[in-house]
Amino acid sequence: MGNTALLEKDFHNLLKEQNAYREAIMLTVWDMRTKIPKKGVEQRSWVVGFLSEKLHQLETSERMKHFIDMLKDSVDDEVMKKTVEECEETYERNRKIPAEEYKEYVMLQSKSESIWQEAREKADFSLFQPYLEDLVEYNKKFANYWGYDENIYDALLHEYEPGVTTKMLDKVFPELRNSLTTLVEKINQSKTKPDPAILSGHFPKKNQEAFSVEILKRMGYDFASGRLDETIHPFAIGINMNDVRVTTRYDEEDFRMAVFGTIHEGGHALYEQNISQKLRSTPLATGTSMGIHESQSLFWENFIGRNKSFWESHYDLFKSYAPNHFGHVSLDNFYQAVNEVKASFIRIEADELTYPLHIMVRYELEKALINGDIHVSDLPHLWNEKMVDYLGIEPPSDREGVLQDIHWAGGDFGYFPSYALGYMYAAQFQHTMENELNLNECIATGNFDQIRQWLTANIHQYGKMKKPLEIIKDVTNEQLNPDYLVSYLSKKYTDIYNL
Amino acid sequence: MGNTALLEKDFHNLLKEQNAYREAIMLTVWDMRTKIPKKGVEQRSWVVGFLSEKLHQLETSERMKHFIDMLKDSVDDEVMKKTVEECEETYERNRKIPAEEYKEYVMLQSKSESIWQEAREKADFSLFQPYLEDLVEYNKKFANYWGYDENIYDALLHEYEPGVTTKMLDKVFPELRNSLTTLVEKINQSKTKPDPAILSGHFPKKNQEAFSVEILKRMGYDFASGRLDETIHPFAIGINMNDVRVTTRYDEEDFRMAVFGTIHEGGHALYEQNISQKLRSTPLATGTSMGIHESQSLFWENFIGRNKSFWESHYDLFKSYAPNHFGHVSLDNFYQAVNEVKASFIRIEADELTYPLHIMVRYELEKALINGDIHVSDLPHLWNEKMVDYLGIEPPSDREGVLQDIHWAGGDFGYFPSYALGYMYAAQFQHTMENELNLNECIATGNFDQIRQWLTANIHQYGKMKKPLEIIKDVTNEQLNPDYLVSYLSKKYTDIYNL
Structure with a gap:
């Protein structure tokens, strides 16, 4: 195998690892929404969080960065090319958020969802308001990290509908x-x-x-x-x-x-x-x-x-x-x-x-x-x-x-x-x-x-x-x-x- | 927190990580035996293998060894004491098998199971015989790595019924x-x-x-x-x-x-x-x-x-x-x-x-x-x-x-x-x-x-x-x-x- 071929093989192994975490997460999500017994939820939520963190670590790893740098301009295959692009986009997007802030944000999300549930049951927006204010602030901050051309909201749109402004x-x-x-x-x-x-x-x-x-x-x-x-x-x-x-x-x-x-x-x-x-x-x-x-x-x-x-x-x-x-x-x-x-x-x-x-x-x-x-x-x-x-x-x-x-x-x-x-x-x-x-x-x-x-x-x-x-x-x-x-x-x- | 308390906390984090992998594996196993659609099996088997390898890596890690050495003689709490003992036993048992041999063995297991299925369907022992011979040889080798007092079979019994000879x-x-x-x-x-x-x-x-x-x-x-x-x-x-x-x-x-x-x-x-x-x-x-x-x-x-x-x-x-x-x-x-x-x-x-x-x-x-x-x-x-x-x-x-x-x-x-x-x-x-x-x-x-x-x-x-x-x-x-x-x-x- 040539150097590039070897590199591509190693890169594929990293992708397979990422996929393994993604697959375990997806299965867990499916189970939590269809089959899981009530008392099992708390511990399982922690497991999903753990697996997501592991996936996130791989997506933003130095190892990933290395593959991106080495392969970006050298691969010919169309699938490989797009794959590297996709990985780079994920890498860049995630690396722009300081790890500490991301961690705080994940905890805020989880807390907010349970507060929101309570607020909805009680039809009391005031319970949810301070959390929503924080969530909006984080999203504005992230949007600025990510950058945008015309409207700050574009940076958020990009996550769900890239290209649409x-x-x-x-x-x-x-x-x-x-x-x-x-x-x-x-x-x-x-x-x-x-x-x-x-x-x-x-x-x-x-x-x-x-x-x-x-x-x-x-x-x-x-x-x-x-x-x-x-x-x-x-x-x-x-x-x-x-x-x-x-x-x-x-x-x-x-x-x-x-x-x-x-x-x-x-x-x-x-x-x-x-x-x-x-x-x-x-x-x-x-x-x-x-x-x-x-x-x-x-x-x-x-x-x-x-x-x-x-x-x-x-x-x-x-x-x-x-x-x-x-x-x-x-x-x-x-x-x-x-x-x-x-x-x-x-x-x-x-x-x-x-x-x-x-x-x-x-x-x-x-x-x-x-x-x-x-x-x-x-x-x-x-x-x-x-x-x-x-x-x-x-x-x-x-x-x-x-x-x-x-x-x-x-x-x-x-x-x-x-x-x-x-x-x-x-x-x-x-x-x-x-x-x-x-x-x-x-x-x-x-x-x-x-x-x-x-x-x-x-x-x-x-x-x-x-x-x-x-x-x-x-x-x-x-x-x-x-x-x-x-x-x-x-x-x-x-x-x-x-x- | 004192030094031991800090150490115990870090140790607990490692245990929680191990548990997260174990839980994801168990859920996957349950799903594969009850719900999974036929065509999903091949890829999922790979995921189970991957997660098992990750768990195995933690169980035999230097990080684990460090906790065992540091905590073995210093913990008072009964649960903590037994936990360290259990981890040490797993660590020692797994470390005794060279990584390369273990990997070969895992592949042999997986191959043997599918050959066995075919042999059973065809009622043809000769198909299965060479694989079973290899499996026996590996088990004898592992038993020797693990050691025993009287009978080589004791070393294998220990895995399922520790103490019984x-x-x-x-x-x-x-x-x-x-x-x-x-x-x-x-x-x-x-x-x-x-x-x-x-x-x-x-x-x-x-x-x-x-x-x-x-x-x-x-x-x-x-x-x-x-x-x-x-x-x-x-x-x-x-x-x-x-x-x-x-x-x-x-x-x-x-x-x-x-x-x-x-x-x-x-x-x-x-x-x-x-x-x-x-x-x-x-x-x-x-x-x-x-x-x-x-x-x-x-x-x-x-x-x-x-x-x-x-x-x-x-x-x-x-x-x-x-x-x-x-x-x-x-x-x-x-x-x-x-x-x-x-x-x-x-x-x-x-x-x-x-x-x-x-x-x-x-x-x-x-x-x-x-x-x-x-x-x-x-x-x-x-x-x-x-x-x-x-x-x-x-x-x-x-x-x-x-x-x-x-x-x-x-x-x-x-x-x-x-x-x-x-x-x-x-x-x-x-x-x-x-x-x-x-x-x-x-x-x-x-x-x-x-x-x-x-x-x-x-x-x-x-x-x-x-x-x-x-x-x-x-x-x-x-x-x-x-x-x-x-x-x-x-x-x-x-x-x-x-x-």
Whole structure:
């Protein structure tokens, strides 16, 4: 072996070590959210912390720095090149934060999450406020360590959606917001009212689970490389490339939770299951960003799962799992009911049309916080104001308002935009896909293989080989463009509500 | 803090790191045996290997050596003292094996296990023979590195049952073997024949699971610190002190697998759940030996679960989970049927009377192998001979003979005696317990709390604070003594078979 070959081999060993820690962490996280007995949690939390520290040490080690320096300009192989770049980015980003501050921050995160839980239960923002103030200060400090060109908030956005800037968001988000609020107003004035009462009934967990498994299989989710479990807050997780698990939640009084939740998480899982094996044991073997990930889950959940053609082909199947229901409910009425638009306080319970408005509230507030334009103490008040402005409803307490999401309690600022970005990406992908294959016929005939293969060929396989905006450009031949989402929603809801 | 206090604190940090690796390994092992999707296994095996190597590195590190040297003679606290001793023993034992040889051995183990699987499937010992020869050679070499007083096999026994010697086994095992073969002969001549056909039927998995949960609860197994899952080869596992999981197997055509299997694993789990919290984050917080562990599982499985009084108090409960069965089966007939004695080829399917004879076959052969008295190539032939001698049956192929157990394929020589030792220990414990509490009444009334509390007070709480023979002596005021097991089995089967 030549010198470079030897070096690459050693570098690969380091990557494999990192992956081993990552895999152990992921498995532990999955277990803690699905299986762990109550009393085991405390000690296990410590273990996750320990393993994360070990991973962090490797990512920022002198050994890593050595490989980066030696390989950066000498490797030819494309995968190796991107791998070194990815490692360098992680190295630089983490090294910029003084070890002591990082440690304090990790402890603050953990403490804040438990205080936030208490505050939410008691609907008492004042308990959480001092912790949130500290979290904001740390994030501002980190953003300055990391650096940015125009807006301090960009430095945080970068963590979740590299390449996307505040400037870009401030161009597309208001357009999206205005279009949606106008649409919501029209819907509110419409005389057509879907009747969600026809969806009510008792749906045994067992049947919901069997239907969930069936749908996942039809989507092309590989159960030999994954499994489905029950949890409280559904998620999908890649433990290794061939072990990508889905979780869902069964509400026996409302099937929508499990059906649309499973399809959503299934969309995330398909992404992770179909990354090219060429990226194995590199840090590139995962979804490229939060936004692109969300584009996959939302594509399946909304553009397929809430599509009329989907229910044309799957209503009978669904009814076979709910044998005592829907006998007299027409497909049209069913379809309209599962697409009812109704302003709600809680983001994760929102319909697909008002959902982005929830994101706007959060984006505008966190951007202002990080820029020092507002204070943490202003949040409850401003939150409620924006809810009234965009959705026309005011949360009865902070539990249904500013305290509902865990993100800020975990120090995750810059994350929320990914949800709306992902939604816009999904609409752009859908538009392109429609030009390349008969999407509606695929959905109407349940031929999901073609759809999944398209997604794999255009998105999944690349993992982190391409940055999010590179994927958008390569696939759609356009920049980020909110028009497709607006047009999709306008068309769909004009039809449903006879606007 | 004084110097010693500081040192102890640093030492504790090292122990916590070791525990973190151990916990991650245990969780991974549990997952691999219960939940993992097929294609995820290959990569996960590598992760377990990696984490095990990390743990091994800490156990044999200079840092560990430093703490041992500094603390060995200076600590007063009993737990700390035993902890240092335990660490020293692990350190010395592992350091005696050259790193290169250990690495080769680990690879050989892993390779051998997969070859063994193939050999077993094909019933072809010749495939496995060269690997087994290597494994024997490595074990002899390691035994010489570790050292021994009288018999090279002692050095291997020490790993599983410290303090127990070949000499001790050669005193008690033949006595046990002769008593049991005599008993089996009498039973074979008896005209009384339990009728296992009355046990047949279809038992839905769901009902078996519900009964298993109910029995575990009655035993005092804490579900807030554990859970029950399905697997192929049942086991119990302590992931951390407050997360001790049980697994079982459901055969819908034979309820005995799950009922007695769950009680057995529940016995293991109670041991791990009831270790004193004082031992937390030390390597003492686990069962002290394979034999003592097996004494707990066998005590619950046989001395309680297969006891007549148990079925007097639980037959109605059991029938409520098998509503279409046993309507006309008397308690006596049921009790006799679940205690049928019948020579079988497979150890893990053996009844409680012939079970120790399976162990004798293995003990005698592995002792002779390690002592160089026989060759690996002699094994199939000698195995079958001994089966005829002790059990009166000859395996139709090596699949049902010498190839049935995984132990030797994993390099575990010296492990098998623990099963028979544990059985003898259990009988000794039972005898003592009968003197101290009304055991039969406890069983007959389902008052398991008293039994569990006795076991915790005398055995569980100590974890590794006491060596196995120390526990036997402290609890029973005797040395290892096979008479109690022989007397228990004689009495029970004389009654069942009208001998």
